[in-house]
Amino acid sequence: MLITKIYTTDEIEKAANELCLGELIAFPTETVYGLGADATNEQAVKRVYLAKGRPSDNPLIVTVSSRKMVEEYVESLPERAVKLMDAFWPGPLTMILKIKEGALSKAVTGGLETAAFRMPQNKATLKLIESAGVPIVGPSANSSGKPSPTTAQHVYHDLEGRIAGILDDGPTQVGVESTIIDLSSEHPVILRPGAVTVEQLEEVLKETVLSDKHKVGMKEVPKAPGMKYKHYAPDAQVLIVKAGDWDKALLWRKNKQERVGVMAFNEVLKNADLPKKLSYSLGDTVFDASRRLFAGLRYFDSEEKVDFILCAGVKEAGLGEAYMNRLKKSAGNVFFDKI
């Protein structure tokens, strides 16, 4: 078993060195922590799947520190990509682009003719990639199926002994993974909602951006392969509570034999008569809630074992769309008012 070392942001060179040796290093981004490996080293990339327990047909994001790095893998950058890079990079937007044949190994692309590129807004990680001199793959650094990690401690909890190190830059700011936009076909399509919203993308592209809300069955070949798998699921059953249902939900909790944790906004928590350990604040805004969602789900799994988690739903607009997308997956789409 490996000893997983925690690197501070003063030790970026050492971490970069490990990447160059083919080791796995988790890294911070503004969204969630990623699991890095040299994207040009097929053996290293294969170990990412093993460490995460990730199905091997689920391709990886290629994390870059400059636009130039992307240019090495594509015939030419589509105009749309240039516009979006100007507007949102570095930032929480991943773009799916057609790549030159064989430019990246099958272990990265899952055999697709496209790859996902992202330049995160985190100085330490941009420096890490620059020092390594190669793009790094960057799936979220959790065990497959579990909520994505928003702190170095979350990564350590899931991957200790399986990776060489973690570059620790404190908790992430956005908390939900990047928006994924597919620019490889005729029309731009959002494959995963994130902090960069449809409205923002349409404003920059000056055209309609489709969002793919179709259900993806296990037998189809989905556009974002990762979306078909069970995701963000804690051990407890999550129940989504709509704003008007809290009185009922808290009463239900009180009468329940099993242990029930509550993830709610301060406004609700301040009037709820709850044991402190069983309540987790989502803060005051959708921004706070997105930042805290995964940490809350993890809290109730690892520190306060509960059977159910009541968690606040929000309006599916703006960042609320990304928040609800992740919450619905973690709850298997179960709402409190439907049980």
Ligand code: TXA
């Ligand atoms: O914010 C994020 O994007 C984080 C941080 C660490 O950068 N990364 C992340 O990676 O969320 P991951 O692997 O957990 O999610 C990437 C998603 C997966 O659902 C995968 O199937 C999809 O992107 N994907 C990767 N390459 C693709 C491609 N060529 N076409 C369509 N979807 C792709």
Ligand code: MG
């Ligand atoms: Mg993930």
